[in-house]
Amino acid sequence: MTDARTADTGTVNRLPAAGLPLTAAQSGMWFAQALDPESPAQNTAECLEIHGPVDPEVFARALRQVTSEADALRVRVAEGDGGPRQFEIDDLELPLHIADLRSGPDPVADAYAWMRADLATPVDLARGPLFAHALLRVADNRWLWYQRVHHLVMDGFGYSLLARRTAEVYTALAAGEPPSGSPFARLADLVEEDAGYQVSETYDKDRRFWDGAFADRPEAPNLAGRTALPSRTFHRRTAHLSPLATDRLRELASSIKATWPEVLIATQALYLSRATHSSEVVLGLPMMGRMGSVALRVPGMVMNVLPLRLTVSPSATFAELTRQVVLGIRAARRHQRYRYEDIRRDLGLLGEGRSLVGPLVNIMPFDYELTFGGARAEAHNLSAGPVDDLTVNVYDRTDGSGLRIDYDGNPALYGPDELALHQSRFLELLERVAHTGPHTPLAVHSIARESELAQVLHEFNATGRPVPASTLIGPIEEQAARTPDATALVFGGERLTYAQLNARANQLAHRLAESGVRPGALAAVAVPRSLDLVVALLAVLKAGGAYLPLDPDYPADRLAYMLADAEPACVVADRPGRVPATGVPAIALDRLDISGYPTANPSSAPGPRDPAYVIYTSGSTGRPKGVVVPHAAIDNRLRWMQHEYPIGAGDRVLQKTPSGFDVSVWEFFWALRVGATLVVAEPGGHKDPAYLARTVREQAVTVCHFVPSMLQVFLGEPAASACTGLRHVFCSGEALPRETVREFGRVLGDGVPLHNLYGPTEAAVDVTYHPCATGGSGPVPIGRPVWNTRLYVLDAALQPCPPGVPGELFLAGVQLADGYLGRPALTASRFVADPYGAPGTRMYRTGDLARWTADGEVEYLGRTDHQVKLRGQRIELGEIEAELAKDPAVGASGVLVREDRPGDQRLVGYVTPAGGAAPDPAALRARLARSLPEHMVPGAIVVLDDFPLSPNGKLDRRALPAPASAGTAEGGRAPANHREETLGRLFAEVLGLDRVGVDDAFFDLGGTSLLAARLVTRVRTTLGAELTIGTLFQAQTPASLAAQLDAGNAASDHALDLLLPLRATGDRTPLFAFHPAGGISWCYSGLLSRLDPGQPVYGLQARGLSGDPDVSLPATMEEMAAEYIDALRTVRPHGPYRLLGWSVGGVLAHTVAVKLQEAGEEVELLALLDAYPSDQWRDSAIPAETDALTALLRMAGYDRTDELTREDVLATLHREGSALAGLPDRTLSAVVDIVVNNARLMRAHEHRRFEGDVLFFTAAAPRAEDWLTSRAWDPYIGGRLINRDLDCLHPELTQPARLDEVCAVLAARLKELDHA
């Protein structure tokens, strides 16, 4: 191989010596590169394949000529006073690599490997050159011309100008003729034109256009469903649309007066809309941005990306969607010079780190063919620049091979397989679109591939299983006949055998039949949890009726409503007056003598299609609705359960769920159908974890259920770990957090299986199941369908979503309820025709958002509407809002679930006055409590003058304020660790604020990208952490940024470890800082920003900070010092050492220094911050707790004033935002013990002599201990003591103002040592 670098091209077209400013387009690129200087992502490259002979010498001459004509190639970009500028590179040598690869086994592969390697090499903008060429010979008559240019100076159109001109010059030179004059315009003209645009009326007009078009700041969904920082590389998948489909697409386009790119963009919008469950999408369209003759003649960077916003409705036709695209592009093209970054900035998206667009669709109009002295050549793009999310590059091949469609994906968001899936679905969709009439509704198209359709509709739903036609009650009666003497029911000290239970239920059933309870009729049951409750439920069923549970804890208004709505034949209550009088005949069990009724099973048995129960759920229109569930549905559910989790005579099932919640249905009846025992919990017992744990143990319960939030509470109960007799634990009712599953494994071990079930009341309790592996990761799926049940995940067109794509979950099969009692319209809009089931069958739409996993389980993703679940209970916010609005003082009302602190969900109501007096929140809550169940009454009600509205006039729920709470201090949460504290300080410093809370967002506080760049630098140098501005966009608060940094460097934060790496990076000799009296070294984080960024700093911290009672505190100062030496040797096995200590830490540093010297090590720095030797303290009293508290405050940098107790001290720390306030109580207690212990050890310690100099800082303000002076060290120091007086008190030494002075001296000394 030869490297043909040639001499200066002798160019005459030089740029002005002062250079040129960057255009707006270039500035964006420069900023992006500055964020990650080592990234090669902005290298763009093309490869031209030349079929024929090439003379490399002539080719080099041609390139030199073109380089001299194309100003943009000859620049480098450096930062000057007024920002970055582009300068002419002096003595530019043509970067041309020529190689003959013919001798290798696969020359083309070798060539591409070389090109890929070159493309992956970052370019130094300030040095340049910003381009490179290679001429690679891969066959006798085949050459590859590789051209790589940094995107900052060249765009795709620029490439085409360069290649065309190179071909022209080469052809002329090869023929021995002089080339024609340069066709290019000058870069300076482009820059001038750009500057002119920035101050033009057009610019203002363009800005107004874009502001107007995006004023409501639409979400821009992308296929990954999340965003990431740009990566340094991208994945590329290349595919081709068949020639036939390509032709059909062209025909389709012309039939609707559009072009094939517009049809392709419309199809991509359709795909994106369906794949993201969004009716609105925003695509990014790369556009030339070249308007006017100058721009069209300059090879340079001009291109722009513009947003194309589209509404995709299933009812619209493909022609209508394409029309939107045509009009949208037409409008965008008129305003295409306004920069993408500027639109984002204008809309405030920059501050939120939000993207303006989803995927990019890059239609490449520059695919061209050229000839080099008669040799044909065609161009292939290798890299079109950075890929933020996904770029679909489309090339129209002229050789009849069909459209080439490259998917370039950001590897941080898309794996190669994922990319390939999206691509193949898109191609299949394009094929179908090409073969479907343009005036058909979009609803006919599914984005799933044929194979995926078969999978999600049939394979995943192969649940058919014959079951006998039976009922909820039949199997119980059969069981009673089989095992009459077995124990059926236990409640406290009472128990009933199967025979006793059956007889009592039969007697009551005969009595109920007299009151009209029969198949098809309803009987309400209002009995608190007891044996009688179970007897009453069985009796209703035995009489043939359906039971309507009335929770006696519900407000009277609600019970009255349910009775009036359901019109049951009678209401069975434990006593008179249990439910409000409504005219429904009441049967009070305590007054009832059923001894005279027959004990045999009644003859009025229900059939499988008769209703078994009616359970009321919250309704969005403000009225709860009764769900009617037939016997066949619940019978299927229980048969499946017994098959999947077989239980029998030895099992005991806990009944603890209130009867108004449908989980109670399997609890009540499963055990009794299979000969197990039902253990009935006390009323109210379901809320008491200690009671539950005791009951599970004492009653030998083997099966029970928890709503996940209650399971969390239960697992926190110490006695829970003894409940290992459980054989099955079921969860349902709300999303089961992975962490709860892990906690379950920790508390109960692997011997107790945990099952996650899912289902609405409308489909007989549960329709999916998933066995939870305690070691699993990711979201816990809701699982696979149960017997005779099908799940559909459908998009807005009711088309099946392929695996991984979110859609609404629909349910079909035998478990569907009949519908809502007395609500035909509601029933017909929720239980709808099933286009995928047997003819005439229905499906139920859940309103839940879900997706299939690749192996056929379903993951729950949230709600599609405002319905929420709080602690397992379904809540329609509309129902609460309607109730609030009934108050005459209330104008408008809104309710939402807030999660202002993670994991802390609460209901909050918002109201505006009706015009008169302001509504009284307390009175409103009282009003709600009278009509709504407890779980639906908001914890807080906020009165607002007006509701915040979104641009389209709707209530902007996100803008509703958090209710003021008396409990939160003005500053919010205190920092939890030194990183958060340090970051908070840096945020404040950069923003020029006094202090910044750990949860305050940078851009909310007035941060700009400029300040962001500064902050990033400060964080890098202070913490030595790797981050970019992008990191800050993603994590804008000190707390979240600290978490990001920790995630990137997992071993980085052990805030209470013996050795605390304050800054573990850097090439200097580390500085070890020893803790003051309280044992914590966070106070030294202030050193980081003030010392060289290459200076590692470690804190030594006291053993025992964790508060573990098994850890004893050191018995002597020597012991402590020896332990610290072991610790610091783990990062620096041998000297020289640099040691520093404040207060007690100084005494420790001296002791460690002496011991190190005795061990033969060199100690090159010993710095003492207002520390005094042991003998100075012997006569003073050992501090008591109160002194320890003072020390604690001092560690945080505060003087104690009037804080008397531990609580006072904690309050001060919290108020002042100290990181220490975030420590757990046991650690703070440990700190107090450590202070006292250190004081004792120090008084007993005998210093030996340190042979060397000491750097000393005296807090020189007058103090009580007026005898203290640095001279006290004289006997213990062999060298000099260099003292510096600071005008402050001892505790102020680690505060910023003083640290500036300390570090000025310290840094100078460290620098001397570095260069010694």
Place this chain on the structure above:
Amino acid sequence: MTTRSPFDPPGTSADAEPTHLVLRSTHGAYSLWPVFRAVPEGWDTVHGPAAYGQCLAHLQESPA
């Protein structure tokens, strides 16, 4: 903007348009149905195309 379910009320701009049908199955069940999808097998149109609200009103009056 998250997709609106075809069974929820359409936006205000389309609430007067004939966007829906009422279907009745051979089993006697009723279903609201969007006009943009073919009527599934085993179901017949008994009302519409009509506005969403009109379909609901029709259902409210139908024998359930």
